[in-house]
Amino acid sequence: MKQVNVGLLGFGTIGTGVVKVLQEKKEQLAQVIGTELNLKWVCDIDLTRARAVKMSKKLLTNDANQVLTDPEVDIIIELIGGIHPALEYILTALQNKKHVVTANKALLAEHGKEIFSTAAKVNKSVYFEGSVGGGIPIINAINVGLAANRINSVFGILNGTTNYILTRMAQEGADYQTVLKDAQQLGFAEADPTLDVSGMDAAHKLVILASLAFQTPIELKEVLVEGITEITASDIQYAREFGYVIKLLAIGKRTEQGIEVRVHPTMLPKDNLLTSVNGVYNAILVEGDTVGTTLFYGRGAGMMPTASAVISDVITLSKQILCSRVNEKCNIPSTMNFSLPIGKKHIPIKPIPRLTSKYYLRFSALDQPGVLAAISGILSRYKISISAVIQKGRKAKDVVPIVMMTHEAMEASIQQALVEIDKLPVIKRKSILIRVED
Ligand code: HSE
Numbered sequence: 001m002k003q004v005n006v007g008l009l010g011f012g013t014i015g016t017g018v019v020k021v022l023q024e025k026k027e028q029l030a031q032v033i034g035t036e037l038n039l040k041w042v043c044d045i046d047l048t049r050a051r052a053v054k055m056s057k058k059l060l061t062n063d064a065n066q067v068l069t070d071p072e073v074d075i076i077i078e079l080i081g082g083i084h085p086a087l088e089y090i091l092t093a094l095q096n097k098k099h100v101v102t103a104n105k106a107l108l109a110e111h112g113k114e115i116f117s118t119a120a121k122v123n124k125s126v127y128f129e130g131s132v133g134g135g136i137p138i139i140n141a142i143n144v145g146l147a148a149n150r151i152n153s154v155f156g157i158l159n160g161t162t163n164y165i166l167t168r169m170a171q172e173g174a175d176y177q178t179v180l181k182d183a184q185q186l187g188f189a190e191a192d193p194t195l196d197v198s199g200m201d202a203a204h205k206l207v208i209l210a211s212l213a214f215q216t217p218i219e220l221k222e223v224l225v226e227g228i229t230e231i232t233a234s235d236i237q238y239a240r241e242f243g244y245v246i247k248l249l250a251i252g253k254r255t256e257q258g259i260e261v262r263v264h265p266t267m268l269p270k271d272n273l274l275t276s277v278n279g280v281y282n283a284i285l286v287e288g289d290t291v292g293t294t295l296f297y298g299r300g301a302g303m304m305p306t307a308s309a310v311i312s313d314v315i316t317l318s319k320q321i322l323c324s325r326v327n328e329k330c331n332i333p334s335t336m337n338f339s340l341p342i343g344k345k346h347i348p349i350k351p352i353p354r355l356t357s358k359y360y361l362r363f364s365a366l367d368q369p370g371v372l373a374a375i376s377g378i379l380s381r382y383k384i385s386i387s388a389v390i391q392k393g394r395k396a397k398d399v400v401p402i403v404m405m406t407h408e409a410m411e412a413s414i415q416q417a418l419v420e421i422d423k424l425p426v427i428k429r430k431s432i433l434i435r436v437e438d
Helices: 013-024 026-033 064-068 086-095 105-122 138-145 160-172 176-186 200-214 233-241 303-326 371-381 411-422
Strands: 004-009 037-043 075-078 099-102 151-157 244-255 258-269 281-288 292-299 356-366 386-391 399-406 427-436
Touching (some): 004 013, 004 064, 004 303, 013 026, 013 037, 013 303, 026 037, 075 086, 075 303, 086 105, 099 105, 099 303, 105 200, 138 200, 138 281, 138 292, 151 200, 160 176, 160 233, 160 281, 200 258, 233 244, 233 356, 233 427, 356 371, 356 411, 371 399, 371 411, 399 427, 411 427
Parallel strands (some): 004 037, 004 075, 075 099, 258 427
Antiparallel strands (some): 151 281, 244 258, 356 427
16 A cells, blocks of 8 residues: 655654654554555754764755645654744645644644644644643543543643652752752753743643643633742642642633633642652543543653654554545544634633632741731631641741641632732732642
């Protein structure tokens, strides 16, 4: 049977992993698909850099157009990352009647609508298993494995960099800046770590995951995003004293008032399944009405885990291509109903001020009589009930951390109370809140 031709755009770390799998597992892939998978092009603007794979120079090009316009290419794999020119290349690939595989979460989260509506118009598929959870086959699990379910919630540790930093802070009692610097030296954090530590990378992934899980379009601007930069070693220590572990969690939850989508540092009870997910690992807890609770765990990034996910998409598409070659009418419906722009009801997103949660609050206050009374007076006016308080010895001259746990409260009330508390002359720094998930 005629081979399936693949063109790769982006010969970086993941691209190299993809080439490696295509070369080393050629026979296995041919057996699974039913025909040979042929890597026809590898395109990158820099072809001089040394890579961990060897290949014929005839495959290499730095002209993406050569790949995108080659009539023999069936599948374009986009591993350039970023928005431009990846977006333009994907749209051109689709217009040129090619299927697309991408691991580009930022692009899908920000331009998913445009990409998937173009794909629908030209009747081609865009698959994206590598975009969330690296090697964990979570997209396929939600789309196929859990298709018999109404999914009620997804809780994910979706960013390896921040999980690594929080894990080391917890294990060593070290502060954020020290661990970040070390993580950068060890290659676990980018030179510019903003996307990861701000929570935005996890938010991109949550947009994709929650759109699929709840079968509704979700926009990035609807997600509450908070990063880990304000978390201190002492927050982690206090959390431990209260019986909790702090994780950067991506949360998607179906509630009667709409869908909650949020990424923020979260205190989880120490016996929660996700608290033992350490280092660069990712995990996603999915709760469906039929299956109950399921947990997916694995390497959320890196050359070979992400290549594993990308190749799984290439296999699915190749089978689809073979099927349509045999029978023109064979039109396997895309299992990846991601953007859902057409004919789907938009489930409302719950406004952030209406969230309810228990909260951990840390105040930096002068060590004076009446401070606790002033803080608790404001909290009580906003009907926020305190469940526990810790105040220990002085750490800085005259300024002490006062830590409180609240009972269930409304986000709007907490935010307003904190604004008032931070105006008290005895409060010396911006107060910190961490939401608690029981
Ligand atoms: N920077 C991401 C992480 C990997 O730390 O998990 C790519 O999604």
